[in-house]
Amino acid sequence: MTAKAVLIGPPGSGKSTLGRMLAERLGVEFRDTDADVEAVAGKPVSDIFVEDGEERFRELEHEAVRLALAEHEGVLSLGGGAVLHTETQALLAGHHVVYLQVGLSAAIERVGLASARPLLVLSPRSQLKKLMEERRPVYERLAVITVVTDKREPEELADEIVKGLPA
Template identity: 80%
Template sequence: MSRAVLIGPPGSGKSTLGRLLADKLGVGYRDTDADVEAVAGKPVSDIFIEDGEERFRELEFAAVRAALAEHDGVLSLGGGAILREDAQELLAGHPVVYLQVGLTDAVQRVGLASARPLLVLNPRSQLKKLMEARRPIYERLAVLTVATDGREPAELVEEIAKGLGA
């Protein structure tokens, strides 16, 4: 079983904090978006454009299922990986950490010109809607919620490790 599974919207710090937490705990780090890209042979943004969101979500679910079964380190899930009910069921019993971020910090971290497929048209508005729609799921799945706004990664890693009893 993973030592920590990080969930949260784009810009919450899953990748950055995941790597730092893995280093602190002396375990491996894995990111399901990177797993999806490796399987598809192209970036997530290209999968969305060329194959559609439904195909991406299928690949993402397969990546989440495999990572939860195989990886015993720190795992970062794509922001929407928690949307499928079967993915939510797989997360039960895992040390899920919800990285909570406000819209202002998320926008600054994501950058509005980034290649985030779900944020193409009106990035700030899209990100706000996405965050509001997913928040109840993130909150329900989490065994630990950490507010990331305006905080340094090292401080957050300490709080996560302590919160998980590591």
């Protein structure tokens, strides 16, 4: 099985919003691996980080991505840090990976500085900037399609992605 599209990118890039819209346009289901992790753990991602630690979250996340890539034929959204796992990177080979690139200002506007995202609790602006800089080379290497999301409407982005996907 191969997903129609696998969306990657930092927090605030629009993976969930655009993923749902893209799935609707393609007539397929949408799946978010963060939601899968929450379902397995029985608690929100932020609680997993606090109660179980980031390492445990990353284990659950990798397993969620592995299962989703094996089972899901629709549009799949990965958590921002999922691509850091080397085995996950290998699993993404051959998939239609779409990198949603976003600038720091746009990401902050979308995520907000009072974010409940666990990796952005202390000094959210500088943490988000650091995450984006560290992850950008991985996102770029894995992507088959890169779409800049700043100051663009989701409908326009969905159109661009659909045009870039194989028929």
